[in-house]
Amino acid sequence: MLGFGGGRALRSWRLPFISTTKKKFKSDDDDDIAVNSFQEYTSINGGNYITRTLKEFVRDVIDNYKKITALLLLLMLVLNFTSLPLPFDIPKFTITDPNVVIILAANEGGGVLKWKGAQEWSVERSSIINKRHYAEKHGYGLTIKDMTLKRRYSHEWREGWEKVDIIKQTMRQYPNAEWFWWLDLHTYIMEPQISLEDHVFNHLDNVTYRSLEEFNPLNLKIDIPYVDYTQPIDLIVTQDCGGFNLGSFFIRRSAWTECLLDAWWDPVLYEQRHMQWEHKEQDALECLYSNGSWVRERTAFLPLRAINSFPTGACYEYAEDPRYFYSEHDRDFVINMAGCEYGRDCWSEMEHFKGVSKKLHSRPWFKFWK
């Protein structure tokens, strides 16, 4: 047969069990041959003939299309061990629900107060594309939440306090996700190849710090009673020059988080502090953290530049301090153009960092190893 088929034996290749089914329904003389063939086949090889057959098949394919196989194997090796980009986007399928969900706040402060100009649209589009690309690449969920001021809360003085409600809502929307990553609109993921697992989640205890001894811009008490640091980490925030920064933070689904989100906004606390609390949720969290050991024991901090680097325009009084500002050399993960809407130019900052990211990830076409 091989003699007959030469390189094209594949055409006559048949699964043996087709022959056996035929046996059941027909008993023509022609098919006796097939039956005999099958019997002989099993008698020679013995054992599990399906795997045998599969092997036969694979062997035949390789046998018959040697060049194509070799080419495919080469391509596979190259793709596997280098970072050669494919000329087309590989569609991602996730088998399970995402474990991490990115919450992107869009339209911040928009709505009743002002119209959005062309540059604002552009900034928003860049930011969304960046996060969508990142989420797709790593199989995370992405939800874009509208932060338009709606005057929904005006009777209880909490416009601009939607953050907590949005997190609660997203937790309901993704009931199987564990970690939620809040990102303000004016952020840009500079190193999208880094997964959050590699960056933070797989070594939480090593990358975070829990005591304020090293870095304490708010001068909070370092040691308060009843704090049990053996509790798991459920909230990861960063501190900038002025205290906690909620432009980019992680929160984990847990019983504790349920309590925190419930306690975060309280009218009695707010009524006494609304004059001092310029940053709303941020100040409220600082307040709960400073006095409550229950908040302290599950809150951890990341260095600002780990997930929340600043451009030089933010925290400009501390321009000398390298702990706050984005460094191209260190390839910081995320830039947060915090406060760019107050007197700075969000659009040009965004375009600048988009360019930096593009530059950092470009290389000559032939250099596909690293």
Add this chain to the structure above:
Amino acid sequence: MKEKNGDLRPRASSSLPVPVNFNSFRKQNKKSLLILVLILFLLNFVTSKFLNLRLFPFLSYYSKKSSISNLLYTNPQLLSEHGLSRSEIEVTSPLIFPSVENAPLLRELTLKNLFKSKIDPKTQKSVFLYDDEEEINSENEIKESPSDYDTSNPLIKAKKNFKEQGRRILQKNLKNSPELVIVTGLDFENYELTYLTRVAQNRVDYAQKQNYGVYIRWLQEFIPIMQDTESDTRWIKLFLVRAAMHAFPDAKYFWYLDQDTLIMNQDIDLISYILTPDALDPIIIKEQPIIPQNGLIKTYKNSRAENVRLILTQTDTKIDSSSFIIVNDVYGKSLLEFWSDPLFRTYTNFPYFEESAITHILQWHPVLLSKTAIIPIKTINSVHSALEIKDQTDTLHYTDKDLVVNFRGCSDQKNCDEIQNEYWNILKNKN
């Protein structure tokens, strides 16, 4: 032969030459190994590129690792959990209570001698401070400073006992850790010795009978915390319970009882009486306004005993916190600490202090409300009535066989001793 029917393998008997291909490898094992490796490779490739699942991470390329390690701070050694003071005394008895007989001596000493004090530059008032420099020596006692060396002086002994009291915690991983702890605070400034002794004795008797723990502290121990925010001393009960949770980390329930109460029916095992889900479920008052009679926010219709972390009672007009039970877990602790937040304690529109605060919390925080149950007041907080109870439908006042009698408000009328005496005699006659 049967070549026509698709048998592709070359045969030894075939007259035709065997082509040069993989089949010509004679060593079957090597070949199947090769094929297996190829299949794994292919699988890894497909899953890592298309399904975002790295089956064999070493088989695929890793892009630039995160640079986070450059940024890290040196992580200082974290302090382990401690109470108000860092050095603590471990005890093995689940009955933690002060030497009540010291009450007159402590009153004689006054707070000025019991705490360090300094003058607040703004208000010119003296402010009390905890002295955290006192260390514990090998005999589990506070090291004496030279000036306090005279141990024969009862005043100095009383002072030392007062300072050691707050540091006592139950030894960790103790086998006979109680499931329930009764928490009470005693006020040596405003109550007489007999009264305080009876309160402590009452708790200890009951705890011994039912194998519970007892945690009694002087209320005055918490004065520095209250001074910080100029809060009313009634808030101290929350700090007492928090301290008890720290002292008994393995206990599940903490039952706070005011000093104006007595446990009257010592045969009732509180856990089987109201705390097991079977016992608690039927007595949770559902759809009950938080502010009686017609508050807008009501307890949940579907609250279940397994979810309950805080058990409260209500009088006709408000929530009463003379007697409440809280569960020692993440919800219980969060609720308790949130309840004692300094900004609640400084709020001037809370006429009933901690009771107003919990009323407020339950009305504004749905998660915390869902963890709270209001139960009939006669279970753990029957109120004393000066008049004889004739009304059969009365659901508020103490009657015979109730667990607790609560004579709160007696200190306003200065008749606590008399009322307690009355109930103390009833108790004595029972035994």
